[in-house]
Amino acid sequence: MAALLEAEGLTAGYGQTAVLHGLDFAVEERGVTALLGANGAGKTTTLRAVCGMIRTGGAVRLAGERIDGRATEEIARRGVAHVPDGRGTFMELTVEENMRLGAYTRPNRAEVDADFERVFGYFPRLRQRFRQQAGTLSGGEQQMLAISRALLLRPRLLLLDEPSFGLAPLVVQEIFAIMRRIREEQGVGILLVEQNASLALDFADQAYLLETGRIVVSGPAADIRRDESVRRSYLGY
Amino acid sequence: MSATEEVPAVPVLVQAPPRSAMATWQRGALVLLGLAAALAPIFVLESFQLFQLTMAVIMALAVLGLNIVTGYNGQISLGHGAFYAVGAYATAILMSHGDWSFWATLPVSAAVCAGLGYAVGFPALRLGGLYLALTTFSLAVAVPQILKHRAIEDWTGGVQGLFLVKPDPPSWLPLDADQWMYLVALGVSAVLFLLSWNLIRSRVGRALMAIRDNPTAAEAMGMDTATLKTRAFAVSAMVTGIAGSLGAVVIEFVAPDSFGFGVSISLFVGMVVGGVASIAGSIFGGLFVLFVPNIAEEISKAAPGVIYGAILILFLFLLPDGFAGLLRRLAARWRDRAAR
Amino acid sequence: MDGLAHQFIAGIATGGIYASVALALVMIYQATHHVNFAQGEMATFSTFIALTLIQAGLPYWVAFVLTVVVSFALGVAIERVLMRPVQHAPVLTHVGVFIGLLLIVGNLTGWVFGYTTKVFPSPFESEGLLFGGLVSGHELGSTVVTLAVLLLVYLFFRHTTLGLAMRAAAYNPASSRLVGIRVGWMLALGWGLAAAVGAVAGMMVAPVVFLDPTMMLGILLYAFAGALLGGIDNPMGAVVGGFAVGVLENLAGAYVVGTELKLTVALAIIIGVLVVRPSGLFGRVVLSRV
Ligand SMILES: Nc1ncnc2c1ncn2[C@@H]1O[C@H](COP(=O)(O)OP(=O)(O)OP(=O)(O)O)[C@@H](O)[C@H]1O
Ligand SMILES: [Mg+2]
Numbered sequence: 001m002a003a004l005l006e007a008e009g010l011t012a013g014y015g016q017t018a019v020l021h022g023l024d025f026a027v028e029e030r031g032v033t034a035l036l037g038a039n040g041a042g043k044t045t046t047l048r049a050v051c052g053m054i055r056t057g058g059a060v061r062l063a064g065e066r067i068d069g070r071a072t073e074e075i076a077r078r079g080v081a082h083v084p085d086g087r088g089t090f091m092e093l094t095v096e097e098n099m100r101l102g103a104y105t106r107p108n109r110a111e112v113d114a115d116f117e118r119v120f121g122y123f124p125r126l127r128q129r130f131r132q133q134a135g136t137l138s139g140g141e142q143q144m145l146a147i148s149r150a151l152l153l154r155p156r157l158l159l160l161d162e163p164s165f166g167l168a169p170l171v172v173q174e175i176f177a178i179m180r181r182i183r184e185e186q187g188v189g190i191l192l193v194e195q196n197a198s199l200a201l202d203f204a205d206q207a208y209l210l211e212t213g214r215i216v217v218s219g220p221a222a223d224i225r226r227d228e229s230v231r232r233s234y235l236g237y
Numbered sequence: 238m239s240a241t242e243e244v245p246a247v248p249v250l251v252q253a254p255p256r257s258a259m260a261t262w263q264r265g266a267l268v269l270l271g272l273a274a275a276l277a278p279i280f281v282l283e284s285f286q287l288f289q290l291t292m293a294v295i296m297a298l299a300v301l302g303l304n305i306v307t308g309y310n311g312q313i314s315l316g317h318g319a320f321y322a323v324g325a326y327a328t329a330i331l332m333s334h335g336d337w338s339f340w341a342t343l344p345v346s347a348a349v350c351a352g353l354g355y356a357v358g359f360p361a362l363r364l365g366g367l368y369l370a371l372t373t374f375s376l377a378v379a380v381p382q383i384l385k386h387r388a389i390e391d392w393t394g395g396v397q398g399l400f401l402v403k404p405d406p407p408s409w410l411p412l413d414a415d416q417w418m419y420l421v422a423l424g425v426s427a428v429l430f431l432l433s434w435n436l437i438r439s440r441v442g443r444a445l446m447a448i449r450d451n452p453t454a455a456e457a458m459g460m461d462t463a464t465l466k467t468r469a470f471a472v473s474a475m476v477t478g479i480a481g482s483l484g485a486v487v488i489e490f491v492a493p494d495s496f497g498f499g500v501s502i503s504l505f506v507g508m509v510v511g512g513v514a515s516i517a518g519s520i521f522g523g524l525f526v527l528f529v530p531n532i533a534e535e536i537s538k539a540a541p542g543v544i545y546g547a548i549l550i551l552f553l554f555l556l557p558d559g560f561a562g563l564l565r566r567l568a569a570r571w572r573d574r575a576a577r
Numbered sequence: 578m579d580g581l582a583h584q585f586i587a588g589i590a591t592g593g594i595y596a597s598v599a600l601a602l603v604m605i606y607q608a609t610h611h612v613n614f615a616q617g618e619m620a621t622f623s624t625f626i627a628l629t630l631i632q633a634g635l636p637y638w639v640a641f642v643l644t645v646v647v648s649f650a651l652g653v654a655i656e657r658v659l660m661r662p663v664q665h666a667p668v669l670t671h672v673g674v675f676i677g678l679l680l681i682v683g684n685l686t687g688w689v690f691g692y693t694t695k696v697f698p699s700p701f702e703s704e705g706l707l708f709g710g711l712v713s714g715h716e717l718g719s720t721v722v723t724l725a726v727l728l729l730v731y732l733f734f735r736h737t738t739l740g741l742a743m744r745a746a747a748y749n750p751a752s753s754r755l756v757g758i759r760v761g762w763m764l765a766l767g768w769g770l771a772a773a774v775g776a777v778a779g780m781m782v783a784p785v786v787f788l789d790p791t792m793m794l795g796i797l798l799y800a801f802a803g804a805l806l807g808g809i810d811n812p813m814g815a816v817v818g819g820f821a822v823g824v825l826e827n828l829a830g831a832y833v834v835g836t837e838l839k840l841t842v843a844l845a846i847i848i849g850v851l852v853v854r855p856s857g858l859f860g861r862v863v864l865s866r867v
């Protein structure tokens with residue numbers, strides 16, 4: 001059986017500057033793959049490349065089907081939800097409207113309403129803020145909103161760009177706990193970019209270590225977590 | 238045109254004559270050739286054709302004015318016809334009410350238009366590109382109405398407009414009035430083109446372009462962007478206004494309805510087609526504005542405007558740097574080939 | 578006193594027209610951050626289509642609906658063909674394309690339909706004036722139609738998924754793509770809607786000012802003024818601004834400057850708003866925490 005997501009020789013960049021120099025990685029069905037690396041290594045760029053936000057080379061397959069070269073909106077419609085760097089909140093719109101937009105591609109109103117309830121189960125705070133302008137949410141609340149928006153797409157693959165960024169440690173714990181639930185309950189595959197390596201390695205099955213646009217270490221997350229030398233030289237804990 | 242020395246892409250094997258001497262020689266010949274080409278129409282063309290060419294020169298000057306503020310400084314004006322109209326009326330009023338000589342009206346017209354441009358430049362400072370375009374567009378539309386207004390009718394002649402008479406050529410020149418007007422328009426324009434060229438190549442010119450390309454950086458580098466922008470507007474309005482003065486005296490008539498927003502649109506089209514931010518482009522723009530509507534009329538009597546608009550859009554799609562840009566690229570390719 | 582009241586009500590009627598065109602401008606502005614200088618010419622063209630259909634024998638309201646549909650399609654087509662290729666070009670290019678469009682559509686109108694001034698029928702003919710001479714049947718009817726259109730547009734943007742997606746695409750194209758919104762089509766849709774609203778405005782104003790190819794030029798200026806007064810990024814503001822400008826114009830025309838300076842009044846309002854309060858009366862300041 002093919003993996004949920006497969007990248008082969010993935011290259012990408014901005015204008016003339018190449019940032020990714022041929023990455024090979026995979027996310028299994030229902031699996032969690034972590035992408036680690038220092039600032040500027042190209043993690044965000046990798047997620048952007050997967051969902052077609054920038055021009056890419058190489059091949060990207062979603063459940064065996066080529067998706068590279070397609071428009072972002074078409075990739076989203078195939079079930080790839082992206083919680084982007086900076087959270088991508090629609091600041092001018094309300095929380096409700098943000099969530100409705102997450103479910104934009106789904107025709108069945110009843111299912112969507114059920115998913116609203118499910119999301120409120122994960123993030124009860126969003127129910128309280130339902131009619132509030134999203135720009136006035138706190139950073140953590142915006143992160144919850146961003147994850148909710150992504151979930152409401154009913155994705156097969158979830159791309160998460162630093163979900164812990166700027167959040168208090170307690171909130172980070174909360175969000176990771178919820179993501180575990182999401183993974184079990186919804187059966188999505190997750191490609192996770194995270195600065196907090198120990199947290200990410202605890203959560204993931206597979207991990208890749210990125211350095212200036214190249215994969216330098218890869219393997220099962222548990223092995224990497226145990227590997228003293230990798231931890232020292234790349235992950236710094 | 239290009240005064241920059243281009244470095245040959247491959248080493249020159251054959252011993253060439255000293256480069257600077259060659260350039261001087263070439264430049265001298267070019268100037269002579271240009272002068273001959275500019276003066277020849279006086280003796281070659283029929284009087285109507287000469288009149289048209291005179292108007293083309295004047296339009297080129299008006300486009301140059303627009304290019305200074307919009308092309309080089311990035312402040313989009315769709316209302317330069319207003320300055321053209323004010324220049325025309327300044328000259329017409331002084332000549333028909335005050336019996337001034339044409340030459341005496343020029344400095345007044347220049348000063349009035351510069352002042353007006355300066356005044357428009359201030360609110361323009363607060364308006365981003367689009368808002369300025371919108372405001373100047375409204376100005377262009379409102380001009381005829383303002384010119385017709387009762388309160389200034391005694392001066393402007395209201396709807397009827399004003400008649401004036403071309404200056405006579407000096408008696409020692411064997412020219413008629415049309416030929417003389419061509420020379421006058423050519424001379425005045427040549428002076429203003431030279432001055433503008435110098436302005437653009439100076440520090441001020443570079444500052445204007447820096448403000449256009451990156452206002453934040455320009456400000457950070459300590460440029461007084463507000464002063465520069467308002468002054469650019471003043472200079473630009475002055476140049477276009479002088480073109481208006483020339484136009485009034487060549488046509489010998491001014492009336493509100495000849496200064497509708499069509500004039501502003503023509504100048505804008507002329508600038509885009511000739512080449513945005515190009516001095517030479519302004520010349521092409523002037524020729525285009527004057528002759529293409531006539532040619533378009535040949536193709537389709539009914540709607541030269543449609544063709545005019547289509548040409549504008551085609552240029553924006555295919556040749557965004559205008560005719561001047563096209564020539565520049567052709568010349569570069571030709572030089573490449575010559576160098577090989 | 579009656580005179581004043583009538584001027585006021587007539588102002589509301591013309592204000593409704595300005596409000597529609599202002600709304601059309603704001604819709605395009607919201608979708609693309611551009612102001613369409615050719616909006617007036619497009620509306621005039623649509624009105625001529627309506628006249629042709631009516632003269633061909635169609636009942637008024639059938640012609641009305643057909644015109645709105647055709648205008649919508651034309652608006653979409655214009656965005657696809659003319660705006661799409663230059664979407665990343667500098668502002669100057671966009672302004673140039675708008676001007677080109679204005680020249681093409683404006684002159685095409687005269688070419689196809691002729692330059693003579695034509696009478697355009699009103700579906701609201703009434704004997705004399707209503708309500709003790711305060712308002713004509715057409716003034717009342719056109720105001721109602723205008724308000725109905727504005728209400729429809731409001732409901733569309735507030736309460737439909739597509740309307741929400743259009744707003745989202747305007748505010749945040751990148752995030753919109755991530756949730757699967759086809760942003761390019763949202764822009765085209767915005768153009769189509771604006772053209773349709775403009776067509777209604779044209780059909781409502783034509784019985785009053787008579788139909789000729791330059792009919793909308795002055796109206797466009799007032800619509801600009803109204804849109805700016807209300808805040809160019811605020812549809813409701815544009816509507817209020819349009820009505821306010823209509824009343825202002827009528828009162829100024831009747832009591833202050835006379836009718837010869839109508840365009841200049843629009844210009845003065847535009848400059849006044851931009852200099853004194855560039856965001857307009859209701860221009861939205863987005864609340865955001867970073
Ligand atoms: N929009 C952009 N334009 C040009 N260069 C960019 C852009 N975004 C990122 N880069 C460059 O690409 C490289 C990789 O950036 P990227 O954002 O992918 O890093 P990252 O691994 O996500 O880092 P961080 O941990 O800081 O988020 C960097 O050198 C960055 O400067
Ligand atoms: Mg990043």
